[in-house]
Each structure stands twice: as C-alpha cells, then as structure tokens.
Amino acid sequence: MEANVVILGADRVGKSALTVRFLTRRFIGEYGDMESVYNHSVTVAGRKVAFNIWDSRYAQDQLNQNFAKEKQVQWADGFVLVYSICDRASFNVVQQQIQFIKSMKDYPGTERAPIVIVGNKRDLCHQRTVSSEEGRLLALATDCQFCETSAAETYHGVLLVFHSLVERIKESKILIKKTAGIKSVIRSVFSTFTQI
Numbered sequence: 001m002e003a004n005v006v007i008l009g010a011d012r013v014g015k016s017a018l019t020v021r022f023l024t025r026r027f028i029g030e031y032g033d034m035e036s037v038y039n040h041s042v043t044v045a046g047r048k049v050a051f052n053i054w055d056s057r058y059a060q061d062q063l064n065q066n067f068a069k070e071k072q073v074q075w076a077d078g079f080v081l082v083y084s085i086c087d088r089a090s091f092n093v094v095q096q097q098i099q100f101i102k103s104m105k106d107y108p109g110t111e112r113a114p115i116v117i118v119g120n121k122r123d124l125c126h127q128r129t130v131s132s133e134e135g136r137l138l139a140l141a142t143d144c145q146f147c148e149t150s151a152a153e154t155y156h157g158v159l160l161v162f163h164s165l166v167e168r169i170k171e172s173k174i175l176i177k178k179t180a181g182i183k184s185v186i187r188s189v190f191s192t193f194t195q196i
C-alpha cells in the first residue's frame with residue numbers, strides 16, 4: 001500500500017523532529033526550514049507500506065496558508081496534525097486545520113477521518129498549557145485519532161502515530177474504492193436507461 005501523509009501544524013511544534021524520528025529513529029535537535037517530501041517504507045501488521053511524507057511549513061499569511069493547504073489536502077491520504085503541549089496557540093491552529101481539511105474533503109458518514117492529532121513535547125510537561133483531556137476531547141469531537149508523544153524522547157511513540165494512521169488510511173481507501181464502484185454502476189445503469 002502507498003500512503004501520502006502530510007504533517008501539518010504551527011511553527012516550531014516539532015513537525016520535522018517527528019518526521020526525522022520516524023525516518024531515522026534519531027532526534028537531532030535542529031532541523032532547518034526546508035519543506036520536503038520523504039519516502040519511507042515500513043511493515044505494518046505484516047504488510048509493506050510505502051509512505052510519502054510531506055513535512056510542511058506553516059505559512060503565516062492566510063492567503064498562502066489556504067493555497068498551500070489546498071494542494072496538500074488534495075494530495076494526502078492522511079494527516080498528522082501536530083501541536084506542542086506547551087503552546088496553546090498551536091493547539092488552536094490544529095483545530096482550524098481540522099475544519100479546513102474536513103471542509104475540503106468530503107468524508108462519507110461511515111468514514112473516520114484519516115487524521116491523527118499529536119500533542120508533541122510531552123517531555124516538557126512542567127511547561128504544559130494544553131491538558132491531555134483537551135486533546136482527547138478534540139479528537140472525540142472531530143472523530144480523529146489522538147496521542148501525546150515526545151519526538152525528543154521516544155521512537156516508539158512516533159512509530160505508533162504512523163501505525164494508527166495507516167489503519168485509518170486503509171479503511172478510507174477501501175471506502176473510496178467501494179463508493180467509486182457504486183458510482184460507476186449507477187452511471188452505467190443511468191446510461192442504459194437514457195439510451196432506451
């Protein structure tokens with residue numbers, strides 16, 4: 001399976017740190033500000049998954065932000081939305097980004113959004129301004145997955161983020177296929193009737 005994943009979130013929340021941790025198992029501290037797409041294959045539940053990961057930048061002005069996000073939303077099969085547990089403004093950005101994604105992608109009623117909300121920098125819990133409960137409630141209200149982790153401290157927490165996203169992407173791809181199949185049946189029935 002191929003999975004296009006976009007990493008979104010405000011400035012300095014750890015988007016690159018999470019990406020690099022997943023790719024290399026390492027935390028290197030500073031990451032520059034290049035926007036890149038990385039390829040990385042891992043085995044999830046016995047199945048090889050080829051990830052294309054778009055580590056995005058957060059555009060400051062609204063116009064560029066929407067333009068960039070539209071491209072990303074069209075391209076993506078799934079999203080990792082990152083905030084820092086020490087930065088409430090970044091939590092608000094994630095809420096806006098969920099709304100934006102949902103307004104652009106029409107997830108049918110039965111489909112759970114292929115989005116994982118990640119509260120990063122868990123190692124800095126003495127500076128916490130966003131509680132775990134708030135993150136969990138946001139995920140419940142928006143039907144997304146949620147986890148807190150620390151890219152600085154753990155590889156396994158980060159791995160879990162991508163594994164749980166794969167499950168949602170799998171479900172979403174099956175549903176898209178089914179819907180496309182039903183649409184094509186309806187189209188062919190319709191064209192048969194219009195020819196009669």
Ligand SMILES: Nc1nc2c(ncn2[C@@H]2O[C@H](COP(=O)(O)OP(=O)(O)OP(=O)(O)O)[C@@H](O)[C@H]2O)c(=O)[nH]1
Nearest residue numbers: 011012013014015016017029031033121150151152
């Ligand atoms: N303590 C701690 N610091 C972290 C963690 N993740 C990232 N950082 C630090 O936070 C800063 C920003 O990390 P980046 O990965 O560059 O964040 P980003 O979201 O890609 O930032 P932009 O390039 O501005 O979009 C760096 O100094 C990282 O070392 C974490 O889990 N814990």
